[in-house]
Amino acid sequence: MIKVGIIGAGRIGKVHCESIMRYVKNATVKAIADPFMSDETKKWAQDMGVNEIYTDYHRILEDKEIGAVLICSSTDTHSLISLEAIAAGKHIFCEKPIDHDVFKILKVKQALEKSRIKYQVGFNRRFDHNFRGAQAAVAAGKIGELNILKICSRDPDAPPVSYIKVSGGIFLDMTIHDFDMVRFMSGAEVEEVFAYGAVLVDPAIGEAGDIDTAVISMKLTNGAIAVIDNCRRASYGYDQRVEALGSLGQVAITNDTESSAVISDKDGVHSEKPLHFFLERYMDAYVAEITEFIDCIVNDKPVNVGIDCGLQPVLIALAAKKSLDCGLPVKVSDIAKKYGL
């Protein structure tokens, strides 16, 4: 039985806590820490059966009984807490992105090299039943050699501009999941990126120095071409799809809905919108990723979504950002070189 400490009691920290308490065999949440621990959150933690509630996460790192931590705090603290947790000998599940600064990610990577610590990055979409279905088909050779990979990723609505300002920009905040999906689906790396971006949803996003709509095309190391389209607004809900064309065929996925009910009336044939947002769409995926993390610890298996899966999408995102800024295609290796990679 692995005892887990959760650092950060925000939305995603709570999701993981509930996942572990309800579904994950061999694991329980012993403690949770958050500098802003409201009474409501305290009550929620107690209801979940978590009795150790701290404002200082170091209490978790110091607890010898705790074998693994989940870092669910704000992005700017991920790398520092990762380093501390490594020093404390804890296995680590860290929410994405590890950091916007590649040097900080590399420090974590370096620290891990000397350890036997399991380090998993929170790319939940890899555990979604639909993306898994598509990836399994590609990996099984059902579409042959990959030729074209298309990822559609759209939020139901733009976040507040205050969030945008600290988000690191659309590529590091939103597209980063899609860059991870490109790697997951293709089994290849991104060689070069070209990005078109626009402010079409909210001018305030543009004033904050970001874009809200983008089409990013990529050359992959296996010769295939990939393209992502992003928008901060899809009035019909959270739209997350992938389509892969290969030498033998195509695989594509659609979104999930609340029910399959279809109403036909004088105005047309109406089915339901996609599930509204990521918590609805990916709830099962969150359980699956934590289950795999605990399984890696308990059975000493290598982590599938490790530190490199945390690093590469950041490099691609930085290449995309540079491409957008200068209006030219950018090689990921040119970004990597800056960091001695």
Add this chain to the structure above:
Amino acid sequence: MIKVGIIGAGRIGKVHCESIMRYVKNATVKAIADPFMSDETKKWAQDMGVNEIYTDYHRILEDKEIGAVLICSSTDTHSLISLEAIAAGKHIFCEKPIDHDVFKILKVKQALEKSRIKYQVGFNRRFDHNFRGAQAAVAAGKIGELNILKICSRDPDAPPVSYIKVSGGIFLDMTIHDFDMVRFMSGAEVEEVFAYGAVLVDPAIGEAGDIDTAVISMKLTNGAIAVIDNCRRASYGYDQRVEALGSLGQVAITNDTESSAVISDKDGVHSEKPLHFFLERYMDAYVAEITEFIDCIVNDKPVNVGIDCGLQPVLIALAAKKSLDCGLPVKVSDIAKKYGL
């Protein structure tokens, strides 16, 4: 916090136990009883946090702390245990059917009349997201007045003949869910039934005195016509659909799949089969029905799927059986009269 006792530790008893321990607020499973309690089941119960494990369910009925029982034992014991549990003052969730013998169901009904006990029957399909989506559309008037109701209900494969022999026949064992769905979807009662049946899947089922394929048509009290088609074998999986035509339009549902992945290749366009069987398809529905049961107790709400929901489908099933036997349409009221109803 309601303490629950589970009587019967078979497949469905375990499902409900896990539902309560994981998802149902305000409830916990205090004890579980089964005359054949294997070591494996004992271990499973302990892992779930259930420490009181009995072979005699009376231990549960005698426990003053236990406020509600789930009757998940074999069908022939449902009505007796119901009566004992009523006498013991427990709230009751009883798996369907309450009994194949209407008199026994009526005894339970009678006993309940003198009590304030909550009695819910396990028609899980009413809690399925797809059926709920369709029913909600009908209830909201989106298709206007109901004209035609079609229910498709097919198992992936026939059960063993040993099961068939004690099942009470296809109408009481399998179609009973569909009769309940007719009532749920239409908000009306079945007036008359006409059944065609055949043995097309397995001759041994015919030798056992049952059929494996049926089409049952019905006149409803609201004037609509309903039809159910049943088969014990659908090579592509568990097929559970409904389609309702009304004066303003139609609502229809399809099955759930593991993922939405669609593969297009030189042979065609391929999507996944429906989820294989009821445990996969209705897992969330099982949680929802128990959640509602506990909610009715805690907040003293009337039970939606009560004793009459347990009684009516049995009357309809008996009418269908008689129709099949004599090759004529049969009024449900003629069956009811036999029992003084």
Add this chain to the structure above:
Amino acid sequence: MIKVGIIGAGRIGKVHCESIMRYVKNATVKAIADPFMSDETKKWAQDMGVNEIYTDYHRILEDKEIGAVLICSSTDTHSLISLEAIAAGKHIFCEKPIDHDVFKILKVKQALEKSRIKYQVGFNRRFDHNFRGAQAAVAAGKIGELNILKICSRDPDAPPVSYIKVSGGIFLDMTIHDFDMVRFMSGAEVEEVFAYGAVLVDPAIGEAGDIDTAVISMKLTNGAIAVIDNCRRASYGYDQRVEALGSLGQVAITNDTESSAVISDKDGVHSEKPLHFFLERYMDAYVAEITEFIDCIVNDKPVNVGIDCGLQPVLIALAAKKSLDCGLPVKVSDIAKKYGL
């Protein structure tokens, strides 16, 4: 080159005329006859290149150059004109039904027996791309042995009561196509019929002695069970589907739409209604049936949809009518016996 005469210049006569002039190789329309030949129709005929326009169809029968006639007049004249055309040695395409009176159909059948005349009945639905796709799958054994056959057939709106009064009733007017589809899809005959009917669309239809909503179940000679659901009103358009379950799987078809455009917005996901009515849905099927008729003549092939395909659905319809009247299942052989069959 077969020269064709068309008897009856109503809606369907015009459809066939245009089909022949535009698409059917080896055939041309030489003459058209209708007792009520409007100026508009005359102009239409001339535009189509048909110069011989008569009010008396005997002019067509007398024309030695004309090798084939299409009987598109009112139903009550079909059998008489058939007999006259047989006597005149013309090949015959006769719209369905041949007659409501079995004796009259039998006279035609008898007259044909002594001749080498090709006689095709206008069951256009057999030539529809969707129904053909489903039938081909069944015939190719893709679903194994047929177990359950379901046909859905609904008109967008009820015809005027004046039409209902001379229609012969829903079973002879509307369901007759579906009875033909049961035979086409199953490759078997209908043994017994049980019909439920109701007046749910328009009370005036009931006052005219007919019903507007029906569910008809049938036992087939191959052991399978079939069921048809009919309604004179489907607010979302012409709804024509079939679903066949067999030992190895299921085949099902859906309706055609004007375009595949799907709009997703804040209210849901919207696709188009089925094509509105039979002329839109079956336009290509009308061409295909006439093409096959001409091909049978030119290449002296046996007719696929011959006199027996015209006879059997009438017998089944009469059985359905009797079932509805007396509330009991009716054997088709009992109807047939009345006519010495």
Add this chain to the structure above:
Amino acid sequence: MIKVGIIGAGRIGKVHCESIMRYVKNATVKAIADPFMSDETKKWAQDMGVNEIYTDYHRILEDKEIGAVLICSSTDTHSLISLEAIAAGKHIFCEKPIDHDVFKILKVKQALEKSRIKYQVGFNRRFDHNFRGAQAAVAAGKIGELNILKICSRDPDAPPVSYIKVSGGIFLDMTIHDFDMVRFMSGAEVEEVFAYGAVLVDPAIGEAGDIDTAVISMKLTNGAIAVIDNCRRASYGYDQRVEALGSLGQVAITNDTESSAVISDKDGVHSEKPLHFFLERYMDAYVAEITEFIDCIVNDKPVNVGIDCGLQPVLIALAAKKSLDCGLPVKVSDIAKKYGL
């Protein structure tokens, strides 16, 4: 009644001839010309009712009775014949592309400016029921302001390398239709293009100096971003789709199939592949475009798909070609400037 001459009796010339003879009111084909007029083609023309059959198309241009010509000859002759036909005062339907050389297109444009001649370019996809459905939704404001436009366009298999060599390259041969679709769907012009291309289908295509797989992203003058993905091979058939995201929602289309039959069996749920290639998919669109052309002549309406619709996609294609060659985004205006535009 417009008398039409067809120049070029290849596949597409025949399609147009049949369209006119069968479906287009107010028009007939008086003559057809092709330097290589086989006996088979002659017979086909006679069967269609075309009696004037020439090897020299000037015979058509000289015929005073002929009011309109269809230029269906090889691409390299389009502009010259256009000029001659303009000089002869004929209305012109010219297959796409008018030429690979912008100067030659401009000469045609110049010649047209002094005339009242109707000049339509053969972008058939604008007349396809699915693309029309999507475009109508966009034009009607159903998705609000356009944000992202995605076009998928894949051939079932690569043409012979001999064809590739004279095709002008994938952008002028295949993508040109998609560039036209970008303009049609968006109602805007392409400002800048960035193309990724690869040889993934057939190395011989690469040896011939072309690519077979491409992803082309574009900035549009209305601020939206568009992306096209092309492949010369889609094992599952001709794949032609569009998806448009706007401020209020999304519209998307799928492909057509032979029938809607869906077979469910133990291996999955199988539907049909898209129609195999352009003649199957766009047969109705070919009729519609010629019908509109004749209508513009007869009713003196402005042509919708005129010379500029022929010019712009060539400019975009040249920009895409340059982008691929130099690995940089290219402004369409920079291409246009070269030609004094």
